[in-house]
Amino acid sequence: xxxxxxxxxxxxxxxxxxxxAEDIPRCPLLPPVEEAEASKLPPILAAALIKDLxxxxxxxxxxxxxxxxxxxxxxxxxxxxxxxxxxxxAVEEGGATYRDVVLAYELGYDGSLAGVxxxxxxxxxxxxxxxxxxxx
Numbered sequence: 001x002x003x004x005x006x007x008x009x010x011x012x013x014x015x016x017x018x019x020x021a022e023d024i025p026r027c028p029l030l031p032p033v034e035e036a037e038a039s040k041l042p043p044i045l046a047a048a049l050i051k052d053l054x055x056x057x058x059x060x061x062x063x064x065x066x067x068x069x070x071x072x073x074x075x076x077x078x079x080x081x082x083x084x085x086x087x088x089x090a091v092e093e094g095g096a097t098y099r100d101v102v103l104a105y106e107l108g109y110d111g112s113l114a115g116v117x118x119x120x121x122x123x124x125x126x127x128x129x130x131x132x133x134x135x136x
Contacts, residue, residue, distance in 0.1 A: 045087055
């Protein structure tokens with residue numbers, strides 16, 4: 001009896017995680033902030049994201065939002081935004097607990113890159129965390 005109740009709770013959590021992965025709001029872009037296409041990121045930034053998170057699925061592509069590996073990729077890009085030399089990437093992170101990771105980088109005029117922040121967010125807070133990291 002307890003096993004059935006535990007399995008039902010686990011299934012409900014898995015379904016909730018999948019639903020939350022699709023609930024990320026569109027956040028307004030306020031100038032001078034710009035959105036960057038994944039295919040047009042500076043190579044050093046793309047390499048840093050892969051180094052920091054591993055393989056990342058493109059927005060809308062399938063990924064493992066729960067702890068049950070199916071696609072083999074548990075990160076999916078939400079967006080990359082830029083304000084001056086500050087670049088901020090928001091990424092969905094699947095696993096036992098679904099969450100969003102927001103990474104901020106400073107790209108130097110000489111082509112150097114420094115990671116400056118790593119924050120955890122959720123669909124309801126990813127806009128605010130991204131915005132804060134763009135201006136810090």
